[in-house]
Amino acid sequence: MALAPFLAHSFRIPNERFLQLLPVPSGQEPQPALYDPVLNITYPLNLTNPDTLPDSDPDPIYLPAPIANLTTAGQQALIASILAEVSEIINGTYIQGNCTKCLAALSVAKTAAQLAPALVPAAMVQLCASSGLHSPATCAEDFAATTFGAIWTQVLAFADVSGRDGQYICNSLSSTFCPYPTVAPLNMTGLFPKPKPINATKPAPSGKRVKVAHLSDFHLDPRYKVGSEGNCTSGLCCRSNVANSALPIGQLSYPAPLYGAYECDTPYSLGLAALQAVGPLTGTSKDHPLAWTVYTGDLVSHDPASELSKLYAEYAEDSVYGMFKQYLTGPVFPVLGNHDTNPEAIDAPHSLPGNLSMQMSWNYDHVAGLWQHEGWLNSTAAEQARLHYGAYSVKNHYGLRMISINTDFWYRSNFLNFINTTNPDVSGSFAFLIQELQAAEDAGERVWLLGHVLSGWDGSNPLNNPSDLFYSIIDRYSPHVIANTFWGHTHEDEVMIYYAHNGTNQSLSTALNTGWVGPSVTPLTNLNSGFRMYEVDTGNFEIYDAYTFYADVSSFPALANSTHGPEFQFEYSTRATYGPAAHWPEDAPLNATFWHAVTEAMERDHTLVSTFNTLEGKSSIRSPNCTNTACALAKICYIRSGSVALGKACPQGYGSVQSAFTG
Numbered sequence: 001m002a003l004a005p006f007l008a009h010s011f012r013i014p015n016e017r018f019l020q021l022l023p024v025p026s027g028q029e030p031q032p033a034l035y036d037p038v039l040n041i042t043y044p045l046n047l048t049n050p051d052t053l054p055d056s057d058p059d060p061i062y063l064p065a066p067i068a069n070l071t072t073a074g075q076q077a078l079i080a081s082i083l084a085e086v087s088e089i090i091n092g093t094y095i096q097g098n099c100t101k102c103l104a105a106l107s108v109a110k111t112a113a114q115l116a117p118a119l120v121p122a123a124m125v126q127l128c129a130s131s132g133l134h135s136p137a138t139c140a141e142d143f144a145a146t147t148f149g150a151i152w153t154q155v156l157a158f159a160d161v162s163g164r165d166g167q168y169i170c171n172s173l174s175s176t177f178c179p180y181p182t183v184a185p186l187n188m189t190g191l192f193p194k195p196k197p198i199n200a201t202k203p204a205p206s207g208k209r210v211k212v213a214h215l216s217d218f219h220l221d222p223r224y225k226v227g228s229e230g231n232c233t234s235g236l237c238c239r240s241n242v243a244n245s246a247l248p249i250g251q252l253s254y255p256a257p258l259y260g261a262y263e264c265d266t267p268y269s270l271g272l273a274a275l276q277a278v279g280p281l282t283g284t285s286k287d288h289p290l291a292w293t294v295y296t297g298d299l300v301s302h303d304p305a306s307e308l309s310k311l312y313a314e315y316a317e318d319s320v321y322g323m324f325k326q327y328l329t330g331p332v333f334p335v336l337g338n339h340d341t342n343p344e345a346i347d348a349p350h351s352l353p354g355n356l357s358m359q360m361s362w363n364y365d366h367v368a369g370l371w372q373h374e375g376w377l378n379s380t381a382a383e384q385a386r387l388h389y390g391a392y393s394v395k396n397h398y399g400l401r402m403i404s405i406n407t408d409f410w411y412r413s414n415f416l417n418f419i420n421t422t423n424p425d426v427s428g429s430f431a432f433l434i435q436e437l438q439a440a441e442d443a444g445e446r447v448w449l450l451g452h453v454l455s456g457w458d459g460s461n462p463l464n465n466p467s468d469l470f471y472s473i474i475d476r477y478s479p480h481v482i483a484n485t486f487w488g489h490t491h492e493d494e495v496m497i498y499y500a501h502n503g504t505n506q507s508l509s510t511a512l513n514t515g516w517v518g519p520s521v522t523p524l525t526n527l528n529s530g531f532r533m534y535e536v537d538t539g540n541f542e543i544y545d546a547y548t549f550y551a552d553v554s555s556f557p558a559l560a561n562s563t564h565g566p567e568f569q570f571e572y573s574t575r576a577t578y579g580p581a582a583h584w585p586e587d588a589p590l591n592a593t594f595w596h597a598v599t600e601a602m603e604r605d606h607t608l609v610s611t612f613n614t615l616e617g618k619s620s621i622r623s624p625n626c627t628n629t630a631c632a633l634a635k636i637c638y639i640r641s642g643s644v645a646l647g648k649a650c651p652q653g654y655g656s657v658q659s660a661f662t663g
Helices: 072-091 098-115 117-131 136-143 145-158 164-173 268-282 310-327 354-358 361-373 379-387 429-443 464-477 553-559 574-582 592-604 607-616 629-639 644-648
Strands: 209-215 292-295 332-334 393-395 401-404 447-450 482-487 494-499 511-517 529-537 543-551 568-573
Touching (some): 072 098, 098 145, 098 164, 117 145, 136 145, 209 268, 268 529, 268 543, 310 361, 332 401, 361 379, 379 393, 393 429, 401 429, 429 447, 429 464, 464 482, 464 494, 464 511, 464 644, 494 592, 494 629, 511 592, 529 568, 543 574, 574 592, 574 607, 592 607, 592 629
Parallel strands (some): 209 292, 292 332, 401 447, 447 482, 482 511
Antiparallel strands (some): 209 529, 393 401, 494 511, 529 543, 543 568
């Protein structure tokens, strides 16, 4: 039986979440005096004051220990020698080919990282600028010790820079240096504790439906400056330190509205409006709560690395989770996104030596403490999250097991993943996942699997070997154990299908599982703000409908003198939009077979792809149209691609609606 229909609403913005507000000018964003119950601190105003943005990261710098004790003069001489040798490799002719040159330069640079690590970041900045790889400012942002330079020094010290690791590093620095390495064969010997049961079956539906929310990519910007440049030409817009270079100094092309803009992250006013809209639009309340909410990561704004800090990440975690607790009824099951750390996207495996293995533990301790404080995780699951990089496995009050993973361990921007790339599970995250899935299978439990960086789509986000391993895990434990998977990261409304045998045969009979990619709360970039609600059966924990809601960001300037805030409204029902064309039975769940049937309908009628493309950007007026055959075929291919290898085999250039297509 379907749940009640939804109506559009408008919502005012209150401040009751914040028990104490610091003074701010009229018309500006609130500055809460935010207390952190885990750290036992009240965050200082200058951390988020839009007029006092930092220009350096004050956090500790972690460098590998040198393998020999050189004098300061000896280290300086070594760096000068290595810089000269690397410059000769780059500019000389005795080594031919960009990839060969890059690998040779890395081999020389490795010696510096091992013998004089403290001097390597500055040397990288110097080499980056002198070689013309980037502008001097970008070189500093990429390689200074306080941004990513210390991380790159660790990579140089421990990676096999002349082999596969080096190829990944060079490709990451520039796709013109080395081609992206192909996926390596996966060793399946002993991977799974038990073979897949021959007659494994899913549980029957109970007929009882509950409401489950899916939010993603909040990207709170407490430094949002109302009236600043909302259409800047570099950096994160709606900030006091950005401009549009096409205009004279002091002139604005688009003053940032109170409630947000297409080139900006989420101001408090928009975030509060979205959270306040969840209850009325989903028909839930404290008396009739959501069954639960999944939050698929990214709390922190897209600041330059020099403006980020550990404290700023902790602030966003405390603030957003606190708002979730107030406005979302029922428990929330969050995952860490690539922005939910500092430096951004960096998470260190425990296999690194010495204190490097624990350099990010401050974050796991903090979020685990907050999740337990809010009552979402018990003490056992919170301790698990501290140990497993923020990941946990816990059975919810309906009997569904929620398992999360930290997807930074396959994300291409976590440069520490370039160490030992022949091992697809350096962090042990997938070993933990297999252990928990096997326990769930043995206990007859169903699982929802939560992550942030999606495993496939166009193949542009994860590394291919971990993605291949993950696909094999999905194959092994689907569909009888894993009911659904949930992702974020792209900011777009997307879906992926996983098939048996790693997708080598894509058909109705081989479709195993679905990856639901949640729409973002942040409008960045060129998107509307949105969230989703699922109708879920409590017997099989399948999804029977999905309802998506959005706010039209282009309407925000007109709200300047309005008595209400942004209007979040019903956008579409997944079943109503795609079910008739797929000839899908009314009583069947929206599972992987449904989605494959939808792609077959898309092959017959490309206007269905155009509809999908519009909804991908949450009906943004800035989304490019997908009306030609090339775009349609690419989108269908992405939907069927749950791994990097499959995604990279698709036509490229149509993966995102945040800018014009390039295919």
